[in-house]
Amino acid sequence: MSHPSAPSRRRPAVLVAGLVLFSAGVGIGHWSDRLIPPLPATAADEAPAGLKVVRGTIERTISALGVVEPRVFVDVGTQVSGQLRAVHVGVGDAVTRGTLLAEIDPRIYETRVTGDEARLLNLEAQLRQAKAERDLARLREARIRRLFEGRAASREDADTSAANLIIAEAAIAAIEAQIGEARSTLDGDRTNLSYTRILAPIDGTVVSQTSVVGQTLNANQTSPIILRLADLATMTVRAQVVEADVVRLAPGQPVRFSTLGRPDRVWHSRVRQILPTPQTLNDVVLYDVLVDVANPDGALMTSMTAQVFFVLDQAVDQPLIPLTALDRREDGDRVHVRLADGRIESRRVAVDVVAQGLAAITSGLNVGDTVLPINAHDPGTLTARVGDWGASGRAPAAAAPR
Incomplete structure (x- = not known):
C-alpha cells in the first residue's frame, strides 16, 4: 500500500491557514473605519488660506551710519606765549560766557605794560615842555617883528625868531606822534596782558x-589748545551716505535715528545740510549729511554711533497687505478678496507706498477684508496664515526698513 508524499500531507494545512487569514482580513476591513481614525486632510483638500487687511504704517527709507557730535564747539587756546599757571575748570563742568577758564603767567606782560606807561608819561612831559618853548618862541617872534617894523632890529633877527617858532611847533607835532605810538603800544600790551586770563567764549x-x-605754550609757532567747550544742548549727527543714495536726499527731509547704546529710543529730526565735498573710503564715495537734534536731557553724547534712516516715502495708519497678495498688472493693481460667502472677487486697488514687503492701499480695500496670495491656486506653496499676519489687526512689527 502506497503512502502519500510529504507535499500531499501539507496541502490541507496550507488551505486551512489561507482560510484563517482570509477571515481575518475580512474582519479587519469591516472594523477598520471604527478602529483607525481618519487621516487629516492634506493642504490640497483645504480651501486656500487668506490674509487679513490690517492697519499700520510703513516707510521707504535710506539707511546710513553716523556719528554724534556737538553742533557748536570751540577749541579754547591762548593768544600769548607763556607758562600755564592755572586751570580753573575740569572736564564735564558747565560754564557760561565770560567765565575764567585758565591763566597764563602774566609777569612778562605786566612788565611791558609798566614800561609802556612810563614811556608815555615821559612823552607827555616832553610835550608840555615843547609847548612851553613854542609859547616862548611865539612871544620872541612877535617882539622882534615889532622891533623890525620900527627899524630897531635887523632882518636876520626877525627871520631867526620866525624859524624858531616853526621849529617849536614841529617839535610839538613830533612828540604828539610819539605819544600816539606809545599809546598804541600800551594798548597792545594791555590786550596781551588780558589774554593771559582765558575766558569762556x-x-x-x-x-x-x-x-x-x-x-x-608757544603761541608764535602753533595755536596751543588748552581745552574744548561744546554746547551739548543741540547735537549734530554726521551721517555718511553713499553717492547712489545721496541724490535722493534734500534739506528738510524727515530723519529718525537711534544710538548703538539705546536702540530702543528713537530720535526724530530733519536734514539740515548735505556737504558738497565727499570722502572716499576703500573706493566708496561718501557724502556727509548733517542732522541737528535737541538734547535737553543729555542722552546724546559726543562720538556716539547712530543708525540713521532717511524717510523717502511714508504711509501712516493706512490699510496694509503683503506684496504676495498684490497682482500688479499693466491695466492696474488688483487683489483677490474672499467674500463672506466664500466666493473670490477680483478688485482693483490704488497703491500708495510699497516698502518692507508691504503695500499701503488707499482705495479698494477695507481693514478686515481677507485677501488671497496671488499663488493661492497652488495651496502647496501657501505658507502664510491669518494668525501669522497678525490677529490683533495691526501689521507685524518684525519687518525691518530697507
Missing part, C-alpha cells in the same frame, strides 16, 4: 582738556 560744557598746569 560761549555757554557750554568742558568736553576735553589737552594742556596741563605748568606746561609752556
